[in-house]
Amino acid sequence: MAVSLDDVKKLREMSGAGMMDCKSALEEAGGDVDKAFTILREKGVAKASKRAGRATGQGVVDAYLHSTSPDFPPQVGVLVEVNCETDFVAKSPDFRKLARELALQIAGFEPRWVTREDVPDETLVQEREVYEAKARQDGKPEQIVPRIVESQVENFLKQSCLMEQAYFREPGRTVQQIVAEHISKLQENITVRRFARFNIRES
Amino acid sequence: MAVSLDDVKKLREMSGAGMMDCKSALEEAGGDVDKAFTILREKGVAKASKRAGRATGQGVVDAYLHSTSPDFPPQVGVLVEVNCETDFVAKSPDFRKLARELALQIAGFEPRWVTREDVPDETLVQEREVYEAKARQDGKPEQIVPRIVESQVENFLKQSCLMEQAYFREPGRTVQQIVAEHISKLQENITVRRFARFNIRES
Numbered sequence: 001m002a003v004s005l006d007d008v009k010k011l012r013e014m015s016g017a018g019m020m021d022c023k024s025a026l027e028e029a030g031g032d033v034d035k036a037f038t039i040l041r042e043k044g045v046a047k048a049s050k051r052a053g054r055a056t057g058q059g060v061v062d063a064y065l066h067s068t069s070p071d072f073p074p075q076v077g078v079l080v081e082v083n084c085e086t087d088f089v090a091k092s093p094d095f096r097k098l099a100r101e102l103a104l105q106i107a108g109f110e111p112r113w114v115t116r117e118d119v120p121d122e123t124l125v126q127e128r129e130v131y132e133a134k135a136r137q138d139g140k141p142e143q144i145v146p147r148i149v150e151s152q153v154e155n156f157l158k159q160s161c162l163m164e165q166a167y168f169r170e171p172g173r174t175v176q177q178i179v180a181e182h183i184s185k186l187q188e189n190i191t192v193r194r195f196a197r198f199n200i201r202e203s
Numbered sequence: 204m205a206v207s208l209d210d211v212k213k214l215r216e217m218s219g220a221g222m223m224d225c226k227s228a229l230e231e232a233g234g235d236v237d238k239a240f241t242i243l244r245e246k247g248v249a250k251a252s253k254r255a256g257r258a259t260g261q262g263v264v265d266a267y268l269h270s271t272s273p274d275f276p277p278q279v280g281v282l283v284e285v286n287c288e289t290d291f292v293a294k295s296p297d298f299r300k301l302a303r304e305l306a307l308q309i310a311g312f313e314p315r316w317v318t319r320e321d322v323p324d325e326t327l328v329q330e331r332e333v334y335e336a337k338a339r340q341d342g343k344p345e346q347i348v349p350r351i352v353e354s355q356v357e358n359f360l361k362q363s364c365l366m367e368q369a370y371f372r373e374p375g376r377t378v379q380q381i382v383a384e385h386i387s388k389l390q391e392n393i394t395v396r397r398f399a400r401f402n403i404r405e406s
Binding site: 057058059060061062063064065071072073074075076077078079081083087090091095096099193194196198199200 | 286402
C-alpha cells in the first residue's frame with residue numbers, strides 16, 4: 001500500500017529510524033503510525049542489543065532533590081550518572097531528559113542497585129532464607145517451597161534493581177525498555193553507571 | 204570598660220551567642236568586636252564539643268552539578284547529607300548555606316571520606332607500603348623512614364577526608380572548624396552523614 005510522506009516524517013521523528021525503515025514499517029502496519037512505531041521499536045531493540053557492548057566514555061551526571069513541603073528543605077536526594085558514546089549525544093536534549101527521568105524514577109521507587117548483576121550474593125542468600133522460613137511457617141507443602149522462594153526472589157529483584165523496575169510514567173514497560181528505546185533512537189550504547197539516593201529518614 | 208549596646212548587638216548577630224556572653228567577651232577584648240568574636244568562637248567550639256554527642260535526626264540533602272562549559276551537560280555531581288537536631292535548624296538559611304558550601308567543597312576538592320575514621324584499614328596499609336618503598340628508593344636513612352611515612356600518611360588523610368580539608372574560601376581553616384562554628388552559632392550538633400561524588404572522567 002502507499003504510505004503518506006507526512007506519516008513517514010512523523011514516524012521518523014518518533015523513532016529516530018531511517019526513512020526507508022519507516023516506510024517499510026508503515027507498509028507492514030497498513031499505514032498505522034503507532035503500530036509501525038511498535039514494529040520499529042522491536043527492530044530497534046534488536047539494534048540496541050548489538051550496540052550494548054560498545055564503550056561509553058561520555059555522559060551526564062544529574063541530580064534531583066525532593067522536598068515534602070515547599071517551606072521545607074530537601075529530605076531526599078538523588079545523583080545519577082548516565083553514560084553514552086559521544087559528547088554529541090551527551091549534549092542532546094533527549095539524552096539529558098532520559099537522565100532526568102532516571103533520577104525521578106530513583107527518587108520515587110528507591111532501587112538499591114542498577115542491575116541484578118550488582119546485587120551481592122550474601123543479600124540473595126539472606127532473602128532466600130527469609131522467604132523459605134516464611135513459606136514453611138505458613139505451612140506450604142515442602143515440594144512447592146523452592147518455587148515460592150524463587151518467585152519471591154524474582155519479585156525482590158524486580159523491585160530493587162533500577163533496570164527491572166516498572167517505569168513510573170508507563171508501568172507496563174521496564175526502565176530497561178526505556179533505555180533500550182533511547183539506544184535505538186540515539187543510535188549509541190547507553191549505560192546507567194551508578195546512582196546514589198540519600199534520605200534523611202533512613203536510620 | 205563600658206561596651207556599646209550596638210557592638211553587643213553586632214557581636215550577637217555574628218556569633219549567635221547570648222547577650223551576657225557577648226558583653227563579657229567584648230570587655231575581655233577591650234571593645235574590639237572581631238577579637239571578641241574570636242573569644243566567643245573559642246568558647247563556642249568548647250560548647251560544640253559538648254554538643255557533639257547529641258542525636259541528629261533532622262537535616263538536609265543538597266546537590267551540586269558542575270559543567271565545564273555552558274553548552275555542556277554536567278560532568279561532575281555531588282550529593283551531600285548534613286544532619287542536625289531539629290527541623291527548625293534544618294530550615295534555617297545558615298544551615299542550608301553550610302550544606303551548599305560543603306557540596307562545593309566536595310565538588311572542588313574531591314574528598315573520598317567524611318572523617319579519618321571512615322578510611323578503610325587496608326587503604327592505610329597500602330598507602331604506608333607505597334610511601335615506605337618510595338622513601339627507601341630515594342635512599343632516605345633507615346631510621347627516619349617511619350617518620351617520613353607517618354607524615355605522608357597524615358598528608359594523605361588531610362587531603363582525602365572532608366572534615367580535615369582546608370576550607371576552600373579560607374584555606375587557613377579546616378572544614379571541621381567551619382562545621383564547629385555552625386554548631387556553636389546554631390546551638391545544635393551538626394554532622395556530615397555521607398556524600399557521593401560522581402565524575403564522568405573517572406575510569
